[in-house]
Amino acid sequence: MSHSHDRHIRVAELARVEGEGAMHVTVTDGRVDDVKLEIYEPPRFFEGLLQGRMFTEPPDITARICGICPVAYQISSINAIEDLCGVEVTDPIKQLRRLLYDGEWIESHVLHVFMLHAPDFLGYDSALDMAADHRGLVETALRLREAGNALLEVVGGRAVHPINTRVGGFHRAPRRRDLWALVPELEWALEEAVGAVRLVAGFDFPELDHGHRYVALRPDPADQAPGCSSYPIDGGRIVDTDGLDVPVSSWPDEFEEYQAGHSTALHARTRDGATYLVGPAARFALAGDRLTPAAAAIAKEVGLTAPDRNPFRSIVIRAVETVHALEEALAIIDEYEEPDESHVEVEPVAGVGHGISEAPRGILYHRYTVDGDGRITDAVIVPPTSQNQRAVEEDLALFVQAHLELDDAALQWQCEQAIRNYDPCISCSTHFLQLTVDRR
Amino acid sequence: MRTAVIGLGNRDRGDDAVGLLVADDLALRLTGADVFAWERPELDLLEVLPRYDRVVVVDAARSGAPTGTIHVDPVLPAADVAGTHGFGIHGVLELAAALDRLPDQVHLALVEIGPATHGEGLSDEVATAVEQLVAHLTSVLAGGDADVPG
Numbered sequence: 001m002s003h004s005h006d007r008h009i010r011v012a013e014l015a016r017v018e019g020e021g022a023m024h025v026t027v028t029d030g031r032v033d034d035v036k037l038e039i040y041e042p043p044r045f046f047e048g049l050l051q052g053r054m055f056t057e058p059p060d061i062t063a064r065i066c067g068i069c070p071v072a073y074q075i076s077s078i079n080a081i082e083d084l085c086g087v088e089v090t091d092p093i094k095q096l097r098r099l100l101y102d103g104e105w106i107e108s109h110v111l112h113v114f115m116l117h118a119p120d121f122l123g124y125d126s127a128l129d130m131a132a133d134h135r136g137l138v139e140t141a142l143r144l145r146e147a148g149n150a151l152l153e154v155v156g157g158r159a160v161h162p163i164n165t166r167v168g169g170f171h172r173a174p175r176r177r178d179l180w181a182l183v184p185e186l187e188w189a190l191e192e193a194v195g196a197v198r199l200v201a202g203f204d205f206p207e208l209d210h211g212h213r214y215v216a217l218r219p220d221p222a223d224q225a226p227g228c229s230s231y232p233i234d235g236g237r238i239v240d241t242d243g244l245d246v247p248v249s250s251w252p253d254e255f256e257e258y259q260a261g262h263s264t265a266l267h268a269r270t271r272d273g274a275t276y277l278v279g280p281a282a283r284f285a286l287a288g289d290r291l292t293p294a295a296a297a298i299a300k301e302v303g304l305t306a307p308d309r310n311p312f313r314s315i316v317i318r319a320v321e322t323v324h325a326l327e328e329a330l331a332i333i334d335e336y337e338e339p340d341e342s343h344v345e346v347e348p349v350a351g352v353g354h355g356i357s358e359a360p361r362g363i364l365y366h367r368y369t370v371d372g373d374g375r376i377t378d379a380v381i382v383p384p385t386s387q388n389q390r391a392v393e394e395d396l397a398l399f400v401q402a403h404l405e406l407d408d409a410a411l412q413w414q415c416e417q418a419i420r421n422y423d424p425c426i427s428c429s430t431h432f433l434q435l436t437v438d439r440r
Numbered sequence: 441m442r443t444a445v446i447g448l449g450n451r452d453r454g455d456d457a458v459g460l461l462v463a464d465d466l467a468l469r470l471t472g473a474d475v476f477a478w479e480r481p482e483l484d485l486l487e488v489l490p491r492y493d494r495v496v497v498v499d500a501a502r503s504g505a506p507t508g509t510i511h512v513d514p515v516l517p518a519a520d521v522a523g524t525h526g527f528g529i530h531g532v533l534e535l536a537a538a539l540d541r542l543p544d545q546v547h548l549a550l551v552e553i554g555p556a557t558h559g560e561g562l563s564d565e566v567a568t569a570v571e572q573l574v575a576h577l578t579s580v581l582a583g584g585d586a587d588v589p590g
Binding site: 045067068115127132161 | 534535539
């Protein structure tokens with residue numbers, strides 16, 4: 001079986017309904033010619049669905065785009081509508097939104113770190129196989145996820161597709177005693193999360209150094225409510241590692257989506273044609289100085305320094321962000337006082353509103369055009385997964401080039417692992433790539 | 441016996457909503473059982489499964505059988521069960537077993553679907569299967585005997 005000559009690696013389809021897509025790698029004369037990665041994009045359908053809807057509806061509708069990060073879609077949509085309508089919310093509403101988002105980061109990061117990515121590094125085919133030898137680790141992960149889900153349920157009304165969020169705030173503000181009831185479990189979770197950073201920092205990481213530009217949000221510390229850090233999560237300005245610093249409304253001026261030709265999904269690039277990367281590594285690179293104390297301490301202890309350009313070490317950064325989210329949640333609960341009003345009233349304004357927040361996987365951009373009756377006439381939603389797609393393809397090319405000696409099954413497995421570095425929504429399945437090889 | 445019926449799926453993906461719609465119907469008919477139209481990641485079922493003695497999971501399948509075919513407690517390859525955005529129900533049940541979180545009785549009821557489309561609405565075949573499966577499960581969970589429809 002020849003491995004180093006012409007090879008055409010085609011992934012027929014992904015195994016799960018929301019993971020529909022394909023991967024094509026072409027190798028000619030021992031060099032990777034081309035990598036094309038197709039990822040199913042649910043936002044395209046929802047952009048159409050939103051047209052004609054009222055300006056108050058995006059939080060409920062867009063939450064259905066993703067079962068793992070519904071809060072990200074809700075907050076980005078709320079940011080866009082409130083940007084358009086000139087809304088200022090109170091500190092308790094800011095605290096609750098941050099708590100909700102912390103809950104989502106916790107359950108999303110824990111799922112990825114323990115159940116999807118750690119098995120790769122520990123030499124297991126799946127979390128199920130890992131559970132046979134590391135049952136305690138899996139039980140801890142499930143309990144950590146439940147701690148995140150508990151935050152989502154108390155603040156958002158339920159753990160997935162939260163029903164309590166709305167433009168202007170929340171339908172109902174949680175009682176302080178309901179949040180305080182979460183404290184013991186969150187304190188347990190914080191201690192475990194610190195231990196998790198030590199565990200994953202000890203993994204063997206393949207060497208890969210990409211040169212991509214990092215892009216993230218950078219909040220204004222003066223805008224934060226009591227207990228809230230200024231590490232990027234629910235708002236801020238857009239910054240990058242090349243010195244960009246612009247308001248969220250400038251996203252269309254600095255970045256663009258384009259049809260990549262081989263894919264029904266849109267790709268993204270900077271307006272000057274560069275590839276860029278969003279997500280935990282970008283956040284850490286651009287705002288690592290704003291982590292909560294325990295998160296900053298454990299990051300320093302394990303030798304994590306910003307910027308880190310090895311995508312395989314993203315698992316460590318996600319584990320650090322889990323510590324951050326837990327510590328911040330405890331700080332917010334300590335400061336929270338029930339507001340007199342759970343939301344501010346918002347009147348529709350005709351025009352265009354822009355909103356971005358930091359989904360667990362990176363910046364998520366929403367833009368809505370609203371008419372004088374408050375109806376949405378146009379919607380644009382750019383998820384982090386599609387913004388990263390070009391970077392993922394380029395990194396896959398590097399990775400495949402360095403591992404051409406592997407047979408197809410091993411190469412498929414390595415490619416799946418490499419894609420899992422970016423935690424795209426397609427990677428929830430242990431085996432989401434079906435690799436076929438055409439030999440020339 | 442503490443019983444739960446859990447319907448899985450995605451309301452925005454055509455026939456892939458079948459499990460949710462079966463659960464919606466059963467919630468109106470069943471007493472003595474908890475019914476979940478479960479839109480959370482399948483992995484979160486690990487929190488719920490240990491609370492029950494008997495669980496019936498309703499989901500979509502793509503095994504190549506004609507659209508609308510109903511499988512009850514089938515022997516199907518795990519990859520043919522169309523899990524959405526998660527481990528897939530087989531993976532979750534295997535993990536539950538490994539962690540001693542599995543109820544005494546677990547039953548799968550699967551409805552064969554075609555390629556998932558965008559938006560709400562079932563194909564005629566799957567809509568018929570929903571009615572048949574709801575009637576079947578209503579009878580069985582009430583203690584009756586019923587042949588698997590179809």
